[in-house]
Amino acid sequence: MSSSGNEFTSFLNYFYQTYFLPNIGILVTLLIVVWAGFSWSARRRVGGLKRALRFELKLNMEVARSIMEFVDSQKVGDPYVTPIPRFYTSGYDQIRDTGEVNSLKVGARDQVVTIYRAIKRVDEASTRQEELLVGTAATSPLASDLRAQNLQFIRDTISNTILPGLEHATTF
Numbered sequence: 001m002s003s004s005g006n007e008f009t010s011f012l013n014y015f016y017q018t019y020f021l022p023n024i025g026i027l028v029t030l031l032i033v034v035w036a037g038f039s040w041s042a043r044r045r046v047g048g049l050k051r052a053l054r055f056e057l058k059l060n061m062e063v064a065r066s067i068m069e070f071v072d073s074q075k076v077g078d079p080y081v082t083p084i085p086r087f088y089t090s091g092y093d094q095i096r097d098t099g100e101v102n103s104l105k106v107g108a109r110d111q112v113v114t115i116y117r118a119i120k121r122v123d124e125a126s127t128r129q130e131e132l133l134v135g136t137a138a139t140s141p142l143a144s145d146l147r148a149q150n151l152q153f154i155r156d157t158i159s160n161t162i163l164p165g166l167e168h169a170t171t172f
Contacts (some may be wrong), residue, residue: 048102049095053112056091059121061166064158065088067122071155074147084126085155087119108169115165118157125154 092112093103095132100111131137132147140146 005045045098046100049091049100050104051100052091053095056088057112057166057169058113060087060115061163064162064166067126068155068163070160071158074151084129086126087124089116089119092116111169113163115162115169118165119162122154122157125150126156129154136151 063085064087070082070084095104101113104112129147129150130133132143137143137146
């Protein structure tokens with residue numbers, strides 16, 4: 001039994017000295033190159049997601065202004081049936097779905113999350129507004145009051161949360 005243990009030990013010693021020691025530098029270099037490649041790729045991907053989010057925030061500033069114009073025009077005269085402009089959310093959705101929201105600076109992260117939660121509420125209210133204009137709810141005697149309340153909610157949310165947040169969006 002001890003002779004087979006010695007044979008195995010001598011085999012390991014031979015393998016170690018013949019194959020492992022001469023190639024250790026190559027193995028370490030390969031590991032470093034692979035690690036650097038993954039690290040660089042991840043940083044590049046996160047950087048692309050952040051650039052897309054910055055661009056989307058700029059676009060949403062224009063959308064917020066156009067929604068405010070739309071709301072103001074709806075208060076004058078009879079409401080007309082046109083789609084309410086919608087915010088862009090794909091950049092935020094991508095950064096959220098990949099779990100990279102935490103890669104943003106803490107202040108910027110909180111600000112971006114607050115902005116996009118408000119955007120979601122405004123989009124839902126816009127859908128309700130369209131239902132109140134053309135859906136089954138339009139036949140209700142309260143439809144005009146509900147439309148006015150809904151428009152006020154959209155206006156308040158954009159003017160109190162979204163626009164100030166977009167104007168003060170910090171770098172991340």
